[in-house]
Amino acid sequence: MxxxxxxxxxxxxxxxxxxxxxxxxxxxxxxxxxxxxxxxxxxxxxxxxxxxxxxxxxxxxxxxxxxxxxxxxxxxxxxxxxxxxxxxxxxxxxxxxxxxxxxPGNSARTTRLLHDKPALRALLNGKGIGPVPTLTDPGREELRDFVATHGAAVLKPTMGSGSLGVRKIHSLGETDAAWAWREEFGLDTFMVEQLLVGRELSVESFSSQGRHRIVAITGKDTGGGVVELAHVVPAPVSDDERESVGDLVTALLDAAGLADGPAHTEVILTADGPRVVESHSRRGGDRINDLVRLVYGIDLEEATYRLALETDPLPADCPARGAAAIRFLVAGPGLVTAVSGVEDAESAEGVVQVDVQVSVGDTVHELRWSEDRCGYVMAYAADTGTAERLAREAAARITITTTPLADTSPATLGDLLDEVDEVLNPFATTTQ
The missing domain is CATH 3.40.50.20 (Rossmann fold)
Incomplete structure (x- = not known):
């Protein structure tokens, strides 16, 4: 110490x-x-x-x-x-x-529920809160039957974040390849759910003594994959969509027993209504807190600490003022040989921040999870569409040039967790 x-x-x-x-x-x-x-x-x-x-x-x-x-x-x-x-x-x-x-604060039951994806899904399905078909640790034939029944699925770890180990299965014909990938990746404990189709959002909320307040709804872009490539606050949603999403998230937080602090809940607007992907007892990552602060004047990180000073640390009224967007930088896998256009992006209209996180000599991996992105550009504007456009255009000014590497051995789940010195379940080997 x-x-x-x-x-x-x-x-x-x-x-x-x-x-x-x-x-x-x-x-x-x-x-x-x-x-x-x-x-x-x-x-x-x-x-x-x-x-x-x-x-x-x-x-x-x-x-x-x-x-x-x-x-x-x-x-x-x-x-x-x-x-x-x-x-x-x-x-x-x-x-x-x-x-x-x-x-005071969130209990072990609540934090484990919001960290354990099968447990949270079982809770929501049991209470009829946006039910989604799911299986945990199915065998190969069970997985094939599940995909045949539901048409498409998503396979993912039972814990974790940042799109780590997530793979979409779009048809029965992709099942065997997904199973082989799972074995090669070392994903021994996993779950499979019906693939939810629709616009992707996240809901940034804040709770105080069990009372929940929706602070912001964030729009997302994954480019059809699983790794998030862009966010915008506020999301372009209708009043009805905003109300239904808010009701869904409030029901989830009540069911999980969240008492205090921020929550970050991922939602998809399906044809059957909004459905929860997962939820976390923390503020959103990916600089979403910065987007919320720019638009609503609320710093959810600071508000969390203020719970030790006051019952409700949020202002009574915080209307949106403009819009903020972030666009993440990606590059082809390989050794970085050049980075250009950074100053050009920094001087672009509406740009608030540019952060390029790779330099010459670094290695860029294929886009396996959020940690493989190369940086970001953040922009602020009068409205959502303009903020998204300005962030996208500024990001396009940056070029990260790579040359392929000879060794392309795929990393396992263990390899990626070792890189960040984390385990998915800290209670796996203890009864604490």
Missing amino acids: IPLSSQAPAPGAARILVLGGKAGIVRKAAALGFEVVHVQKPSAFDPDVVAHCAQLLLVDYQDVPTVTALVRALHEQQPISRLFTQTEAAQAVAGHLTDTLGL
């Missing part, structure tokens, strides 16, 4: 624990005057976080027995008033620790 003193909290400040997250997220907690205890994986340590912490523990927060013992000891020595996390990998652990310490 590292005691720190470069940013002293105010006398009598609430002591909170922040599990995981980048330096910028921790900085927001410190800026509110909290005494911040930060728990981070050693592999994810960023020296920039030091200035924002009263204490820093470098420990694998997905090692449940170890982090439980450490946090319990910290709490006994000097009580923690609230525990927060804004990263997917730590959600279930945060719920467990919240229960262990007897703190």
Whole structure:
């Protein structure tokens, strides 16, 4: 444990624990005057976080027995008033620790439900909340029968985010190839659901003492694949669609028992009405928080920490002012040999931010999940259509040139998780 003193909290400040997250997220907690205890994986340590912490523990927060013992000891020595996390990998652990310490916030039941996709689907189907046919760990013939019955399906891990390990099966003829891919990828525990067809959205909500408020609806573009290539806030939806989506998400959050903080729920507008894809007890990734802040003036990350100060940290009224869009950069697989057009994109109309995350000498992989994207362009405009256009046009000014590599051995699920030092189920080997 590292005691720190470069940013002293105010006398009598609430002591909170922040599990995981980048330096910028921790900085927001410190800026509110909290005494911040930060728990981070050693592999994810960023020296920039030091200035924002009263204490820093470098420990694998997905090692449940170890982090439980450490946090319990910290709490006994000097009580923690609230525990927060804004990263997917730590959600279930945060719920467990919240229960262990007897703190207000989302319970282990809720955070596990929103992390365990079959469990959430079973809950929703059991309550008749947008039912979707599903199977968990089917055999090859069961998978074939499922696709034959429903016409198309999506195969995915039972936990995780960022489109990791997700594959669409459009017809019965694709089933055997999908099964072979699953075995090669190392996806041993998985689920299959009827493929939902329609416009894709996400709903950004915020809850306080079990009362849910829809903050924004985000429009999405996957280009027909599974990895998200663009977002826009607000989404182009009708009043009726907005109401039906809001009702669906509110019913989900009630059923899951979400008490406090943001939720990010992915929805598809099917011909039979909106259907939930999955939901998470955190704010949306992919810079969606920045889009919401630009349009509605609400920072969901900061609002989350404010739960330790006030019952309802959101303003009473926050109408949309304009629209904001993000377009992600992609490139062909291979070794990056040149990057051009960045300054041209930065000077384009409406552009708020450009972030190119690869440089010459880096390797670009095929688009397997969100981590394989190469950066983004964010734009702001008076309306949704214009914001989308400006982001798309600015992104088109950037060229990332690659040359193919000889070694194209496919990565497994384990390989990709090792790269980010995460496990899908931190409770798989413990009874904590």
